[in-house]
Amino acid sequence: xxxxxxxxxxxxxxxxxxxxxxxxxxxxxxxxxxxxxxxxxxxxxxxxxxxxxxxxxxxxxxxxxxxxxxxxxxxxxxxxxxxxxxxxxxxxxxxxxxxxxxxxxxxxxxxxxxxxxxxxxxxxxxxxxxxxxxxxxxxxxxxxxxxxxxxxxxxxxxxxxxxxxxxxxxxxxxxxxxxxxxxxxxxxxxxxxxxxxxxxxxxxxxxxxxxxxxxxxxxxxxxxxxxxxxxxxxxxxxxxxxxxxxxxxxxxxxxxxxxxxxxxxxxxxxxxxxxxxxxxxxxxxxxxxxxxxxxxxxxxxxxxxxxxxxxxxxxxxxxxxxxxxxxxxxxxxxxxxxxxxxxxxxxxxxxxxxxxxxxxxxxxxxxxx
Numbered sequence: 001x002x003x004x005x006x007x008x009x010x011x012x013x014x015x016x017x018x019x020x021x022x023x024x025x026x027x028x029x030x031x032x033x034x035x036x037x038x039x040x041x042x043x044x045x046x047x048x049x050x051x052x053x054x055x056x057x058x059x060x061x062x063x064x065x066x067x068x069x070x071x072x073x074x075x076x077x078x079x080x081x082x083x084x085x086x087x088x089x090x091x092x093x094x095x096x097x098x099x100x101x102x103x104x105x106x107x108x109x110x111x112x113x114x115x116x117x118x119x120x121x122x123x124x125x126x127x128x129x130x131x132x133x134x135x136x137x138x139x140x141x142x143x144x145x146x147x148x149x150x151x152x153x154x155x156x157x158x159x160x161x162x163x164x165x166x167x168x169x170x171x172x173x174x175x176x177x178x179x180x181x182x183x184x185x186x187x188x189x190x191x192x193x194x195x196x197x198x199x200x201x202x203x204x205x206x207x208x209x210x211x212x213x214x215x216x217x218x219x220x221x222x223x224x225x226x227x228x229x230x231x232x233x234x235x236x237x238x239x240x241x242x243x244x245x246x247x248x249x250x251x252x253x254x255x256x257x258x259x260x261x262x263x264x265x266x267x268x269x270x271x272x273x274x275x276x277x278x279x280x281x282x283x284x285x286x287x288x289x290x291x292x293x294x295x296x297x298x299x300x301x302x303x304x305x306x307x308x309x310x311x312x313x314x315x316x317x318x319x320x321x322x323x324x325x326x327x328x329x330x331x332x333x334x335x336x337x338x339x340x341x342x343x344x345x346x347x348x349x350x351x352x353x354x355x356x357x358x359x360x361x362x363x364x365x366x367x368x369x
Contacts (some may be wrong), residue, residue, distance in 0.1 A: 024058065024193040031056040035182065043189045044073065044141060052187030055179050062175035065148050065199040070180065071141035071192040074101040079183025084115070085148065086176035092118035092265060093171050097146055097155055104136040112155070114170035116259060118267035121353030123296045123325045124257055129208040132165050141191065147200040154202055166207045212255020213328065215359040217279055217368055219249045222263050225272035228348040231300050234307045241305065241344065244276055257294060257326045257357035266349055274348040277356045281343060282367045283336040289366060292328040293358035300346040303334055315352055326355045336366065
């Protein structure tokens with residue numbers, strides 16, 4: 001008898017939960033649509049929107065906790081359709097999940113990531129903590145379901161009963177906009193949008209932990225922005241350095257790198273795409289020390305006012321599948337003088353993550369501040 005009562009209660013809860021998630025109409029009264037092109041039409045038997053190179057923002061509502069569901073008809077081509085939630089247009093911050101239909105079956109077939117001041121740093125948030133392999137079906141709808149509860153989220157694809165990914169969210173929980181996006185130049189059909197504001201219970205919440213890189217410099221002082229073109233003449237560094245205004249310090253995240261977008265907004269209309277990231281190294285004698293480092297997208301290393309290295313680590317800079325993810329892939333021998341030395345990294349950004357990281361594997365005889 002007790003089993004029957006429990007089963008009935010479960011069925012009633014499922015019915016209530018389904019009813020509490022209302023279908024959101026797909027029309028221009030409900031959504032602000034900004035795209036190269038869109039068509040409201042029947043597709044695969046249901047009302048849908050074909051959204052090309054753009055996004056649609058839910059009008060007159062914000063989202064904090066709850067469930068977001070939608071169907072999307074994928075095509076096997078490079079694109080990044082998905083959803084932003086808790087989006088704040090003023091700060092440029094949001095949470096997001098999107099799929100990479102052209103990477104079906106691969107470890108990076110999708111992505112959970114934030115936007116921070118309008119930059120999505122997937123070159124920092126990579127690996128099994130934030131994506132999972134999945135084989136997509138291109139003949140019918142792919143169902144996406146995201147549960148959000150305070151600082152946690154889960155995603156379920158194609159009506160799975162167990163989550164494909166659980167992750168900790170990146171920003172302080174604040175209500176914001178829901179934005180669905182199509183591809184880049186590609187177009188996708190989206191249908192059956194449902195949004196519930198009932199706070200869900202997250203079962204089987206087991207986020208994957210990422211192993212931190214040992215020995216990293218933990219903080220960097222960041223300057224104001226300036227144009228990367230100013231670095232083209234290595235004899236012109238002295239006035240560039242002298243004219244900088246220092247904005248504050250940023251800390252390493254994910255045990256991997258410091259996110260320059262925490263303090264600078266690349267997309268705020270200010271001229272420039274480059275900052276100086278600075279550390280002070282106090283050496284107990286004249287000596288050479290190997291400094292291993294990583295960055296995104298390009299860097300000029302400057303020691304005590306002298307340029308000593310230039311490099312690029314941007315997307316597709318090394319081969320057609322190169323992602324530009326950040327790690328300790330570069331190194332330079334620093335000619336340190338006894339006493340204080342200033343190491344500055346002029347870091348320039350296009351997209352994908354404005355990042356800097358580094359360490360002295362052997363830090364004997366030096367102190368870093």
